[in-house]
Amino acid sequence: MALLNIIGAVTHALDSEMERDKTVVVYGEDVGYEGGVFRATVGLQKKYGVDRCFDTPLSEAAIVGTAIGMAINGMKPVVEIQFDGFVLPALNQIIAHAARMRNRSRGKYNLPMVIRMPYGGGIRALEHHSESPEAIFAHIPGLKVVIPSTPYDTKGLLLAAIRDPDPVIFLEPKRIYRAFKQEVPEEDYTVPIGKAKIVKSGEDITVVAWGALIREVQKAIEEVEKEGISVELIDLRTISPIDRETIIESVKKTGRFLVVHEAVKSFGPGAELISIVNEKAFLYLEAPPTRLAGFDVTVPLPRGEHHFIIEPRQIAKKIKEVVEF
Amino acid sequence: MFEFKFADIGEGIHEGVLLKWFVKEGDTVKEGDSLFLVETDKVNAEIPSPVSGKINKLLADVGETIHVGNTVVIIDDGGENNKVDSKNEPLSEDEKGAGVVGQIEVSSEVIESSDEGKQEEKKGKTKVLATPVARKLAKDLGIDINLVKGTGPAGRVMKEDIYAYKERKEKKLEVSQDAKETDVFIQPVGATFLRPEVKREEIKVYGEVERVPISRIRKTISENMVLSKSVIPHTSVMDDFDVTELVKLRTEQKEMARERGINLTYMPFIIKALTIALKEFPVFNSSFDDIKDEIIYKKYYNIGIATDTPDGLMVPVLKEANNKGILEIAKELEGLVERARNKTIGIEELYGGTFTITNYGALGSSYGVPVIRYPEVAILGIGKIDKKPVVMNDEIVIRHMMPVSLSIDHRIIDGGDAGRFLLRLKELLSNPMLLLLS
Numbered sequence: 001m002a003l004l005n006i007i008g009a010v011t012h013a014l015d016s017e018m019e020r021d022k023t024v025v026v027y028g029e030d031v032g033y034e035g036g037v038f039r040a041t042v043g044l045q046k047k048y049g050v051d052r053c054f055d056t057p058l059s060e061a062a063i064v065g066t067a068i069g070m071a072i073n074g075m076k077p078v079v080e081i082q083f084d085g086f087v088l089p090a091l092n093q094i095i096a097h098a099a100r101m102r103n104r105s106r107g108k109y110n111l112p113m114v115i116r117m118p119y120g121g122g123i124r125a126l127e128h129h130s131e132s133p134e135a136i137f138a139h140i141p142g143l144k145v146v147i148p149s150t151p152y153d154t155k156g157l158l159l160a161a162i163r164d165p166d167p168v169i170f171l172e173p174k175r176i177y178r179a180f181k182q183e184v185p186e187e188d189y190t191v192p193i194g195k196a197k198i199v200k201s202g203e204d205i206t207v208v209a210w211g212a213l214i215r216e217v218q219k220a221i222e223e224v225e226k227e228g229i230s231v232e233l234i235d236l237r238t239i240s241p242i243d244r245e246t247i248i249e250s251v252k253k254t255g256r257f258l259v260v261h262e263a264v265k266s267f268g269p270g271a272e273l274i275s276i277v278n279e280k281a282f283l284y285l286e287a288p289p290t291r292l293a294g295f296d297v298t299v300p301l302p303r304g305e306h307h308f309i310i311e312p313r314q315i316a317k318k319i320k321e322v323v324e325f
Numbered sequence: 326m327f328e329f330k331f332a333d334i335g336e337g338i339h340e341g342v343l344l345k346w347f348v349k350e351g352d353t354v355k356e357g358d359s360l361f362l363v364e365t366d367k368v369n370a371e372i373p374s375p376v377s378g379k380i381n382k383l384l385a386d387v388g389e390t391i392h393v394g395n396t397v398v399i400i401d402d403g404g405e406n407n408k409v410d411s412k413n414e415p416l417s418e419d420e421k422g423a424g425v426v427g428q429i430e431v432s433s434e435v436i437e438s439s440d441e442g443k444q445e446e447k448k449g450k451t452k453v454l455a456t457p458v459a460r461k462l463a464k465d466l467g468i469d470i471n472l473v474k475g476t477g478p479a480g481r482v483m484k485e486d487i488y489a490y491k492e493r494k495e496k497k498l499e500v501s502q503d504a505k506e507t508d509v510f511i512q513p514v515g516a517t518f519l520r521p522e523v524k525r526e527e528i529k530v531y532g533e534v535e536r537v538p539i540s541r542i543r544k545t546i547s548e549n550m551v552l553s554k555s556v557i558p559h560t561s562v563m564d565d566f567d568v569t570e571l572v573k574l575r576t577e578q579k580e581m582a583r584e585r586g587i588n589l590t591y592m593p594f595i596i597k598a599l600t601i602a603l604k605e606f607p608v609f610n611s612s613f614d615d616i617k618d619e620i621i622y623k624k625y626y627n628i629g630i631a632t633d634t635p636d637g638l639m640v641p642v643l644k645e646a647n648n649k650g651i652l653e654i655a656k657e658l659e660g661l662v663e664r665a666r667n668k669t670i671g672i673e674e675l676y677g678g679t680f681t682i683t684n685y686g687a688l689g690s691s692y693g694v695p696v697i698r699y700p701e702v703a704i705l706g707i708g709k710i711d712k713k714p715v716v717m718n719d720e721i722v723i724r725h726m727m728p729v730s731l732s733i734d735h736r737i738i739d740g741g742d743a744g745r746f747l748l749r750l751k752e753l754l755s756n757p758m759l760l761l762l763s
Contacts, residue, residue, distance in 0.1 A: 003435060038429075083426070124357075124373065125427030152439035174427075180434040191441060255452050283454040283481060302371065302427075 004184045007152035007177040010040045010116070012184060014078060016046050017162050020188070021076060024162060026053045028063055028080030028116075038118060038177055060090035068098050071111040076162055081117035084171070085128025091114075091136075098167045099142030114161045119147075119176035120212050120262055122309045124302035131299055132211075132263035137169045138240035138272070139158055144168045144193055145239040149214040151182040153237060156191030164193060171239075173211035180215075196243035198250070202232035204323050205256040208247060208273060210236040213260050213310060220315035228289060229323050240267055247273065248280045255286035255321050260315055265293035287325035292318045327376050327400040329360065331391045340392045341365040343385050348398075352380045360398060363391065373428055378402035455482040463487050468494070489751035504648045519590060545724045553699040556615075561694045561732045562743045564751060568710060571757045572725040582652060591727075592630070593654040595682060595707060597760050598753035600647040603680060606746045612700040613737045617736045620737055629678030630658065632665045633688070639665045640698060642678040651760070682707060691728040702738060705750075727754070 004012060018024045026041055032055040035042030045053040058061050060081055067077035081087045087094075094115065101112045121130035137145045146168055148154040154172070161168035165235055199214065200221065209217045214235050221231045232250050236243070251257050259270040259275045270291030277289045292315060300308050331341070341363035350361055359371040381399040385391050453471050455463075462484055463470035473490045475482035539547070553559075571594055582589035603610040603626055612621040626647040629640040641661040646654060663672035685694045695706040708728030715724045731749070733743045736749035753759050 069671055108340050123427030123429050129426045146444075150436065150439060152441065156441070174429060177429055178431040179429075180432055180436045182440045184437045197441070252452065283456060284452050286452075288457075 001179040001185055004151045004155075005049050005178045005181045006148065006151050006154045006172065007038055007040055008181075009148075009151035009184050010158060010172065011042060011044070013155040013158040013162075014041060014044060015047070016051060016188065017078075017159055018044065021162075023074060024052070024076045024078060025070065026078045026080070027056055029056055029058055029082045029086075031055060033082050036080060040080065040116070040172075052321050057126060060086055060088075061093050064090040064093040064098065066102040067113045067115070068093060068101065070112060071099065071113040071167075072109050076112050076114075078114040078116060078162055079204050080176065083125075083129045084117050084119035084131045084133050087115075087117055087133065094137070094143070094169075095140050099140045100143075102166060110165045111167050112162075112165050113224070114158070114164075114170050116158075116170045116172060118177070119171040120173050120175050121299045121305060122175040122212060122262075124305060126301065127298065130305070132261065132294065134169075134171055134261075135263055135269050135272075137268065138269060142166065142241065145171065146193055147171045147173065147211045147239060148191075149173065149176070149211055149235050149239065151180075151184050153191050153197070153235075155184050156189055157159065157193065157237065159188070160190035160193050163190065168193065171211070175212040176215060190238070194238045194241045194243055196237055197235045198246065199233040199235050200231065202230035202254065203320055204230045204254055205258060206232045206234060206247070206250040206254045207258045207260060207315075207319065208234045208236055209260040210239065212260070213262060216310060217260055217315055219312035220319060223312065223316040224319050224323075227320070229319060231319060236273075238275065242273065242276065244276050244280065247276060251277050251281040251283045251289075255284050256325075257281075257285070257287075257288075257289040258292065258318055258322050260292045260310060260318075262294050262310060263288045264296045265291060266296050268293050287322045290318065290322050326381065327378060327402045327404065328396045329375070329398045329400060330370075331363075331393055331395050331397050340390055341370075343386060343387055343389050343397075346383060347371070348380045348383075350380050350383055354378065354380060356357045356399065361385075370426065374400065375401040376400055401630055453482050454479060459484050459487060466491050540636060542639070546638050549699065550696055553696050556699060557697050557702075558735045559694070559697060559732050559737045560743075561730050561741065562740065562747060563692055563717075563728065563730045565713070565746050566729060566751045566754050567715065567724050568727045568754055569725040571727075571754055572710065574757045582655065585652070587652055587655050588659055589652070589655050590658075591707075591710065592658060592682070592684065593651045594757060594760060595705075595754065596643065596646050596654050596658075597651050598629050598750055599628060599680065599682065599705065601753055601760070602746060602749045604647065605749060606742065608704045608738055608742065609733075609746055611702055611737070613702060614673045614738070615732060620674045623679045625677075625679065627679045629681035629701075630661065631681060631695075631704075632662050632684035634666045634668075636668070637673065639670070640678060640681060641665045641670055641674050642676065644677065680704070686710065686727070692730050695730060697732055697734060702734040703743075703746075704732050706732070 016027055018026065026044055030037055031041045032045040032053050035044070041053060061077050063081065067079045070077045076275060081090065098111055098113065119233050123130070134145055134147060137143050144166065146157050146162065148157045158170060161170050207217055217233055221233060224231060234246060234250060238256055257274070259273045261269055263269060270293050274291060276288040292310060294308060294310070297308070299305065343361055343363040344364050347362070348354055354360070354374045354377065356375060356377045357373050358375050362371050379401040381401045383398050385395070385397050391397055418532060448612050453473065453475060455470055459482055460470055463473065466487065468487060468491060470482055470487065473482050473486050476486055477483040547595055571591065575589060575591060575594065579589050581682060607622050608620065610623050610626060614621055625645060628643045628646045630643060632639050632641060641664070643654065643657060643661060649657070660672065661674060664674070678701065681698045681702055681704045684707045685693050688708050691708040693706045695704040697704045706729065710725055710727045712723050713726040714721050715726065729747065731743055
């Protein structure tokens with residue numbers, strides 16, 4: 001059992017899976033020699049050689065395209081896109097090919113590949129470094145989209161993603177890469193993809209969040225609990241496919257639903273979650289299912305970013321609004 | 326003192342050119358304020374201060390190349406000589422988090438271990454089913470919807486259920502305020518009518534008693550009576566009919582009927598007269614739907630006959646009395662009453678009545694205030710036919726008089742209507758030949 005932060009859990013998971021499975025290869029921009037800009041792949045090239053952990057040209061389309069080729073030939077590539085905003089040149093490869101290969105080949109080929117990328121704001125960064133693109137990927141049939149919020153889940157979900165027979169988009173909340181540590185077992189384990197986690201059970205309202213916002217919601221919960229509001233917090237963990245069952249069961253119990261995400265509001269993941277709640281738990285609702293999400297703007301540059309980032313006090317206010325509806 | 330070192334800013338950058346200082350020695354800075362602008366081979370980045378304090382010394386000049394690990398500025402943060410390059414405790418090389426493209430929070434705070442796979446059992450608190458509009462309604466009315474019993478699909482609480490619950494609650498409140506010993510409230514039954522229920526305190530007894538459970542029939546009678554009296558505002562009108570001619574006719578025809586095996590009573594004549602009057606006064610053959618505020622006029626005439634049986638009151642129904650002759654009615658009536666008394670009557674023979682006659686005269690009474698059979702709107706009580714001295718043409722004569730009592734639902738039938746209806750019956754029964762002509 002080691003105390004690891006999320007970045008450490010990524011490294012540990014990649015290391016243990018490269019050791020276990022010789023078909024796993026890890027690459028991307030600055031991934032090899034430098035060990036990645038966030039140091040997620042530190043030491044892997046040294047340990048497994050340049051054939052299994054290496055740097056690539058600055059071409060995200062090539063990174064994903066070659067991964068498709070490797071995966072179709074029986075390897076398990078785990079590629080890193082340096083920042084969420086850099087993935088855009090690779091969307092053609094991801095959407096037009098990776099997501100469709102199983103269907104296109106009528107089930108003959110599947111692509112066991114993982115595309116990792118840090119995502120989300122709150123780190124006072126530049127353009128293309130702060131976005132939350134989970135809905136873009138979740139909208140594409142054939143892709144799984146996973147976002148961990150703790151070191152434990154990071155290892156378990158990353159191992160599950162690498163072993164998954166189909167492409168998995170693995171979004172890492174960079175804001176909390178090093179924000180806290182948690183016990184992460186040395187031994188092998190996976191956290192199932194498609195299964196949300198009830199972080200905290202409660203009676204009055206169901207709050208769904210993921211990634212870096214889990215911690216922010218937890219801070220908000222501390223506030224509202226002082227006023228006697230009992231919150232059930234669900235960490236979605238997998239954006240697609242959504243764990244409908246856990247959410248519906250929870251809303252049937254609490255009768256109220258709030259989804260909090262940093263991704264921009266319109267056409268965001270919250271819209272889908274609220275639709276599910278309306279469709280499946282309508283008769284239990286005490287208040288309108290509600291979303292607290294990023295404004296419909298490009299994430300602002302550092303000086304204005306605090307206007308965009310969702311803070312615990314906003315979450316607490318929204319929780320009270322829904323409960324007191 | 327805080328020595329700010331140019332940190333490993335990630336992206337493989339080891340050095341940068343200091344382009345601009347945003348602070349000078351002696352300035353006060355807050356955590357997050359930009360200290361300097363650095364140009365790397367990737368980007369130009371503003372480097373924020375990790376602490377609040379006073380700028381003590383700048384250790385690099387504009388245009389100078391600074392390397393990772395170089396101390397660039399010393400900030401007086403009020404603390405001891407502090408050589409870390411982050412706001413937290415010293416970190417090993419791989420834990421440096423500040424980046425040229427941003428600033429990542431770095432902390433060694435340990436969060437709770439994952440409880441994956443050992444989550445607690447779900448608690449059993451359940452919610453009633455209801456549409457949001459129903460919940461809103463309950464909230465607006467100040468009602469806890471979880472206390473309302475639903476009558477909709479799968480027990481869903483409907484708006485009607487909430488209204489009924491509210492009414493019941495208010496009734497309860499009213500009564501408890503002005504009458505302590507009884508507790509009356511209205512409970513909804515089905516969707517079309519309100520069913521009254523009377524709650525009472527336990528009956529005190531002051532001597533030896535025997536408690537006997539009531540029969541099913543008695544229970545039904547009891548419920549029907551309470552229902553009728555609670556929902557229908559009754560009123561009654563009474564009169565005496567001169568039935569001397571009818572008595573004469575019946576006496577004449579009795580023998581003839583007996584030869585055909587029919588026991589001819591007055592009842593068939595009364596039923597016949599009634600069907601004629603009901604056609605002329607259709608509201609007496611109706612029901613009042615007070616939910617929809619509509620009167621349901623019935624085009625069929627089924628006359629219920631209140632019958633005294635050993636088990637209690639039963640009301641067999643003579644169907645389509647308007648289409649039957651007097652002897653036919655007499656014959657059918659006899660069978661019905663017989664079957665009611667020996668409990669062989671079919672259930673269908675007890676339903677579908679549109680108007681009821683009760684003949685308490687058979688036991689010698691004259692007047693009564695009959696209770697309407699809900700959802701009918703009137704009932705005719707027949708008293709004992711007796712010879713009475715009456716004034717005719719200013720002379721006292723002896724006539725056969727039949728006392729009648731008519732109870733009506735005063736919500737839809739006025740006293741005037743009742744009077745006119747009785748008058749028509751009187752006319753028909755005083756001149757039985759009219760029965761044949763009608």
